[in-house]
Amino acid sequence: xxxxxxxxxxxxxxxxxxxxxxxxxxxxxxxxxxxxxxxxxxxxxxxxxxxxxxxxxxxxxxxxxxxxxxxxxxxxxxxxxxxxxxx
Numbered sequence: 001x002x003x004x005x006x007x008x009x010x011x012x013x014x015x016x017x018x019x020x021x022x023x024x025x026x027x028x029x030x031x032x033x034x035x036x037x038x039x040x041x042x043x044x045x046x047x048x049x050x051x052x053x054x055x056x057x058x059x060x061x062x063x064x065x066x067x068x069x070x071x072x073x074x075x076x077x078x079x080x081x082x083x084x085x086x087x
Contacts (some may be wrong), residue, residue: 011033011049011074012023012031012032012033013031013032013033013035013041013072013074013076013078014030014031014077014078015029015030015031015032015041015076015078015079015080016028016029016039016078016079016080017029017079017080018079018080018081018082019081019082020055020082021031021052021055021057021080021081021082024049024051024052025049025052030045030048031068032044032045035072036071036072037069037070037071037072038059038061038066038070038072039069040072041072041077041078042059044079056082056083057080057081057082058080058081059077059078059079059080059081060077060079060081061076061077062076062077062080063077065081065083082085
């Protein structure tokens with residue numbers, strides 16, 4: 001009898017990038033693996049795109065701008081949004 005151990009497989013997270021943040025990365029979409037929360041997301045993005053470390057942007061998870069560390073799941077929609085002002 002073969003025993004299987006449960007492994008936690010995480011599908012890549014798809015991140016949509018807008019405005020000047022897309023200009024910095026050079027792409028409109030990124031897929032990242034093994035990202036458990038938004039703090040890890042920021043770390044991975046800063047490693048891949050060092051210029052992002054000094055850029056101002058907001059992270060939206062499922063169309064809600066988040067202000068604190070948030071757990072991420074495979075079915076989340078994640079967006080990087082440039083600064084914007086109301087009018």
